[in-house]
Amino acid sequence: MVNVFHGPSVALKILLYPMVTAAGLKRLQGQPSRFSFAFSTEELDAVVKAVQAAGCGVELLPAELLPQASYHEGRRQYRCLPVLDAARKKLSHAGGIRDKLLLLTDADLYEVGMNFTGGMAELGGHVAIVSAARFQSGDREKFVGRLLKECLHELGHLLGLEHCRDRDCVMFLSRSIADSDIKAGNFCGKCRSLLGRALG
Ligand SMILES: [Zn+2]
Numbered sequence: 001m002v003n004v005f006h007g008p009s010v011a012l013k014i015l016l017y018p019m020v021t022a023a024g025l026k027r028l029q030g031q032p033s034r035f036s037f038a039f040s041t042e043e044l045d046a047v048v049k050a051v052q053a054a055g056c057g058v059e060l061l062p063a064e065l066l067p068q069a070s071y072h073e074g075r076r077q078y079r080c081l082p083v084l085d086a087a088r089k090k091l092s093h094a095g096g097i098r099d100k101l102l103l104l105t106d107a108d109l110y111e112v113g114m115n116f117t118g119g120m121a122e123l124g125g126h127v128a129i130v131s132a133a134r135f136q137s138g139d140r141e142k143f144v145g146r147l148l149k150e151c152l153h154e155l156g157h158l159l160g161l162e163h164c165r166d167r168d169c170v171m172f173l174s175r176s177i178a179d180s181d182i183k184a185g186n187f188c189g190k191c192r193s194l195l196g197r198a199l200g
């Protein structure tokens with residue numbers, strides 16, 4: 001039920017929603033995985049902490065499988081928009097009116113006209129997604145670092161932030177993994193104050 005008396009005193013909450021492949025689900029259940037881009041519950045916890053450190057309340061939703069209809073057999077990738085649509089339905093059941101959904105997946109995503117996409121967000125909207133599939137690295141710390149930066153980047157977009165010119169800022173537009181690795185993993189002073197205002 002929607003409570004029409006929700007006022008500005010209601011804290012904004014990020015619903016962190018792992019929507020994963022079958023292999024990704026096994027990894028979250030504690031089984032080892034040969035896929036280095038499948039994340040563990042500990043790595044998911046690191047994302048929760050990073051989002052909290054950015055000043056947001058977080059609720060971790062139970063992990064679910066990606067909708068099979070979003071899978072493209074020929075490309076061996078999942079299409080982004082149907083996944084976001086499925087997530088939006090989830091939000092209408094699980095969330096409050098101010099809540100925002102940050103999806104996290106191990107699947108490689110694409111959208112029409114793109115080879116792949118590492119993440120997508122509605123600017124100032126309700127739903128964003130981050131894919132870990134291209135962050136793979138033999139170095140686990142590096143993998144998690146990339147994941148956290150991309151999550152904070154899409155979170156920033158969800159809260160209305162646009163790209164930033166500061167190469168150290170997580171809101172800088174990374175055009176490659178190397179770009180992402182250069183970023184410090186935090187919001188610059190300017191973006192941080194914009195974020196503070198958005199969280200009000
Ligand atoms: Zn961006």
Ligand SMILES: [Zn+2]
Nearest residue numbers: 164169188191
């Ligand atoms: Zn910035």
